[in-house]
Amino acid sequence: MAMDSPRIYCIPASEAPVIAVFRRGPSKWFHVGRWDLTQQTYEPGAWLHGRIYPRRSDLSPDGRFLCYFAHKPNATWEHGETYIAISKLPWLRAIYAFGTCGTWTRGYYFIPPDQSDEHLKIDVPFPYNLSSIPVVQFANERHRGWTETADSPLRQPNDLWDEHRNARLYKIQPEGHRILYLESLGLAGGEFGEDQAVDGMSVLYSMQSNEGIEILDAYQWADWDLQGNLLVATRSGKLQVNQVEDNGLRVVFEVDLSVMDPDPLPPPSWAQN
Structure with a gap:
């Protein structure tokens, strides 16, 4: 049984009640899962003995496709050890992939099929195009309705990778009055390990x-769902749906990912085509 608390990051689909869950731990392993908010279920998927960069990955608006940036030092395929791949959530079998120049690559968003990225000329076999993720703190969050606060430190012109400040963002609760805040700590982007x-x-x-501002230091990821429930990944490794009530938060769904151990299995046939 896994003992150390895993590191977790989530990417919600913008047009479906589905969330891609990235779980790191042990340190050389990554796991991907599918969190269904309607069914209130968690579907475990692929394990990768390598590194996925979740903040440089994306989930398609319909929650079907995953665009992920990975580093697998022992990779032997033609795309090399650092690559961008498209798969079907929650699996990592590449249905499309291309190599990168290294780990400084920013990763890619899904964009509508009638839009294009002038720097990326590819013919992708699914109903979306791709666009490079911008170099800015919390790019995925900004892409999903988060806004930088007025008191967030300004980015300096020579801060090419936007890592020498601690940006602060906010997102208002749907159908409610609470505000969720998110800020980076330390050297943003420079605290691997x-x-x-x-x-x-x-x-x-x-x-x-x-009642004021409450510090949510027990959470390593959080966001609102469309009904105003607070979705979180706790630092102890649990995914939760919290109903916001006048006297606090009430957990209405929970699954513990800390008990998982690496168990790589081949993807089902529907995820291989």
């Missing part, structure tokens, strides 16, 4: 209500 740091970024969440 630190406890609970995904893609080298340590974060802190807090929530503002009529």
Whole structure:
């Protein structure tokens, strides 16, 4: 049974009640899962003996396709050891892939088929195109409705990778009045190996209500669902749906990912085509 708390990062689909879950741990292993908010289920998927960069990955709007950036030092295929791949959540079998120049690659978003990225000329076999993820802190969050606060430190012109400040973002609760805040800690993007740091970024969440601001230091990832419930990954390795009530939060769904051990299995046939 796994003992150490895993590092977790999640990417919600923008048009479906589905979330891609990235779980790191042990340190040389990554696991991907599919969190279904409607069915309130968690579907475990692939294990990779290598490194996935979740903040430089994306989930398609319909929740079907995963675009992930990976580093697998012992990879022997034609795309090399650092690559971008498209797969079907929650599996990593590449149905399309291309190599990169190394780990400085930013990764890619899914964009509508009628849009294109002038720097990426590819013919992808699914109903989306790809566009490079911008070099900015919390790019995935900004892509999903988070906004930088007025008091967030300004980015300096010579900060090419946007890692020498601690940006602060917020997102208002749907159908509610609470505000969720997110900020980076330490050297953003430069703390690989630190406890609970995904893609080298340590974060802190807090929530503002009529009673004031509450620090949510028990969470390593959080966001609202469309009904205003608070979705979280705890630092102890649990995924939760929290119903926000006047006297606090009430857990209405929970699954513990800390008990998982690497168990790589071949993907089902539907994920290989």
